[in-house]
Amino acid sequence: MMEQLLDIENLWVKFPTRQGIFDAVRGVSFTLGRERLGIVGESGSGKSMTGRAILRLIRPPGIVEADYIKLEGTNLLDKTEKEMRAVRGQQISMVMQDPKFSLNPVMTIGNQIIEAYRLHSKASKSEAYAKSLEMLEAVSIRNPKRVMRAYPHEMSGGMGQRIMIAMMLIPNPKILIADEPTSALDVSVQRQVLDIMDRLVNERGMGLIFISHDLNLVADFCDRVLIMYAGRIVEVCQADRLHEAQHPYTRGLLNSLPRFDAPKPRLEVLQRDPAWSEAPSVSGRT
Amino acid sequence: MTMLDVKSLNVWFGTGRDRVDAVKGANFTVGQGESFGLVGESGSGKSTILRAITSLAPNWSGIIQVDGTPVVSPRPKAFFKTVQMVFQDPYASLHPRHSVDQVLGETLHLHGFREIDARVVKLLDDVGLGQKFRFRYPHQLSGGQRQRVAIARALAPEPKLLLLDEPTSALDVSVQAEILNLLADLRQEHNLTYLMVSHDLSVVGHMCDQLAVMKDGEIVEIMSVAALRKMEATHPYSQHLLHASV
Ligand SMILES: Nc1ncnc2c1ncn2[C@@H]1O[C@H](COP(=O)(O)OP(=O)(O)OP(=O)(O)O)[C@@H](O)[C@H]1O
Ligand SMILES: Nc1ncnc2c1ncn2[C@@H]1O[C@H](COP(=O)(O)OP(=O)(O)OP(=O)(O)O)[C@@H](O)[C@H]1O
Ligand SMILES: [Mg+2]
Ligand SMILES: [Mg+2]
Numbered sequence: 387m388m389e390q391l392l393d394i395e396n397l398w399v400k401f402p403t404r405q406g407i408f409d410a411v412r413g414v415s416f417t418l419g420r421e422r423l424g425i426v427g428e429s430g431s432g433k434s435m436t437g438r439a440i441l442r443l444i445r446p447p448g449i450v451e452a453d454y455i456k457l458e459g460t461n462l463l464d465k466t467e468k469e470m471r472a473v474r475g476q477q478i479s480m481v482m483q484d485p486k487f488s489l490n491p492v493m494t495i496g497n498q499i500i501e502a503y504r505l506h507s508k509a510s511k512s513e514a515y516a517k518s519l520e521m522l523e524a525v526s527i528r529n530p531k532r533v534m535r536a537y538p539h540e541m542s543g544g545m546g547q548r549i550m551i552a553m554m555l556i557p558n559p560k561i562l563i564a565d566e567p568t569s570a571l572d573v574s575v576q577r578q579v580l581d582i583m584d585r586l587v588n589e590r591g592m593g594l595i596f597i598s599h600d601l602n603l604v605a606d607f608c609d610r611v612l613i614m615y616a617g618r619i620v621e622v623c624q625a626d627r628l629h630e631a632q633h634p635y636t637r638g639l640l641n642s643l644p645r646f647d648a649p650k651p652r653l654e655v656l657q658r659d660p661a662w663s664e665a666p667s668v669s670g671r672t
Numbered sequence: 673m674t675m676l677d678v679k680s681l682n683v684w685f686g687t688g689r690d691r692v693d694a695v696k697g698a699n700f701t702v703g704q705g706e707s708f709g710l711v712g713e714s715g716s717g718k719s720t721i722l723r724a725i726t727s728l729a730p731n732w733s734g735i736i737q738v739d740g741t742p743v744v745s746p747r748p749k750a751f752f753k754t755v756q757m758v759f760q761d762p763y764a765s766l767h768p769r770h771s772v773d774q775v776l777g778e779t780l781h782l783h784g785f786r787e788i789d790a791r792v793v794k795l796l797d798d799v800g801l802g803q804k805f806r807f808r809y810p811h812q813l814s815g816g817q818r819q820r821v822a823i824a825r826a827l828a829p830e831p832k833l834l835l836l837d838e839p840t841s842a843l844d845v846s847v848q849a850e851i852l853n854l855l856a857d858l859r860q861e862h863n864l865t866y867l868m869v870s871h872d873l874s875v876v877g878h879m880c881d882q883l884a885v886m887k888d889g890e891i892v893e894i895m896s897v898a899a900l901r902k903m904e905a906t907h908p909y910s911q912h913l914l915h916a917s918v
Contacts, residue, residue, distance in 0.1 A: 401812075405804070428844040429816025445811075483815050483842075484761070528715065528888075532690055540685065543760040543838065544714025544871075566815070569841045570760065572871040573916035575714045599816075599844035642849035644878035646901070647918050652856070653849035653878070 416670025427614030496534030709876035712886030
């Protein structure tokens with residue numbers, strides 16, 4: 387059995403709404419080792435809420451419930467909010483789906499990276515500056531000096547994503563939860579960002595939760611995949627066998643991809659079956 | 673008939689050492705009813721071209737003609753009845769305190785439509801959201817659901833030219849298929865013209881007739897999708913994109 391970094395049992399995320407309680411995540415269980423775990427699924431299936439719930443970042447009135455969420459054996463649900471703040475960033479980092487939203491709009495990119503870096507190391511200002519430049523270069527930012535002086539709104543979509551990734555890697559976390567981290571990147575830059583994450587998993591033994599709607603990418607990059615539908619896991623498979631997935635929902639997702647080498651006038655759309663959301667959640671434990 | 677004509681377009685930001693020449697000498701035309709793709713490196717100036725057309729980038733030179741008329745600053749209201757844009761970032765583009773109903777209702781009202789109620793219902797159905805989302809606020813929506821609201825808002829004034837900045841990159845593949853089919857249907861029904869940015873060649877291949885490849889502020893190649901499919905790209909960066917996509 388693989389050494390488990392994270393062990394989650396029966397996770398629920400609930401939102402009170404006008405029409406009653408809405409269950410965004412419904413009893414999900416899975417483990418994460420020193421591996422690249424993909425979470426795929428259609429929009430609204432609960433991928434982001436699962437990631438945020440681990441860090442207890444669900445905004446009220448939303449509620450997180452679980453039998454436990456264990457980080458190396460300690461239940462995160464027992465921690466105080468203050469203790470959780472130490473977990474966030476130090477031990478578990480998350481790259482949010484909305485990169486620009488997570489950056490401070492009135493502070494230069496450079497000051498934000500430097501501040502984040504000095505929070506985690508005793509580096510001098512000039513060391514931190516040099517390190518920050520290095521990190522921007524690592525995520526293929528051209529002219530990093532200009533970017534250090536710039537504000538978030540002056541960045542393109544993909545640059546914002548890469549800056550967030552650079553910042554999340556600073557504290558050398560045990561676990562990185564990356565929510566759609568490369569959705570705005572062209573293939574060449576995407577490859578470089580994936581290589582960075584790959585090295586962290588292979589060389590430093592980090593655990594990676596990679597949330598994405600790009601099935602080909604996940605099949606290619608991850609070790610294991612959880613497929614979510616309506617707040618539950620409907621199928622779990624080895625990433626390199628994703629294309630052989632059995633569940634009609636997963637098949638539907640695979641078939642709705644446009645293919646450059648095989649054009650067709652209309653794309654297939656998913657025909658949803660109510661039975662998919664009734665079936666109990668599949669366990670994502672190893 | 674040419675719907676969009678862009679000639680010698682330069683767009684820059686900042687001054688001195690912070691000056692960025694985001695777009696350098698871009699030339700392309702999009703015929704009425706066509707769908708034109710812009711692909712290329714992250715940071716190469718794709719969004720900036722779209723922003724210059726809608727006057728969201730203040731410093732530019734060159735010629736931009738829409739439907740035969742050169743654009744003027746500030747753009748008159750009628751311009752936005754003709755041209756609408758869907759932004760890359762579905763999080764930033766919706767007002768946090770406006771419900772879906774308000775966003776769509778106000779846009780319709782602004783452009784002088786009647787029977788607003790029925791139109792809001794129709795728009796939500798068109799983008800596959802349905803009525804249960806009508807009174808939600810942006811923070812109560814997932815990323816993909818927000819993008820569909822943004823598309824519904826852009827469709828509301830029944831524009832002729834839609835500028836689509838990565839319209840489906842925040843969407844899962846099943847919603848992407850629905851939205852791309854929807855955009856294809858709308859183009860046919862209303863003879864719409866699209867200028868579409870995407871980093872995904874399969875999406876551009878599916879949606880567009882022609883495409884321009886950008887790198888570092890410049891259009892390095894313009895070709896038909898048919899030629900691209902026959903692997904006839906000549907610029908090394910286009911070839912690189914192509915090889916990484918098949
Ligand atoms: N504050 C809230 N109140 C009510 N429902 C909410 C709230 N926040 C999120 N939801 C709902 O929870 C569900 C799961 O959302 P989540 O953000 O996890 O989706 P996702 O799988 O990440 O989708 P996407 O791929 O579009 O980002 C969605 O249906 C969303 O509308
Ligand atoms: N308001 C601004 N102020 C300063 N620089 C800007 C501004 N907006 C964009 N830029 C710069 O212009 C260049 C092109 O940005 P643009 O957003 O057009 O890229 P893009 O091709 O859309 O990239 P992506 O695929 O990552 O979204 C980038 O270097 C960016 O930093
Ligand atoms: Mg999400
Ligand atoms: Mg862009």
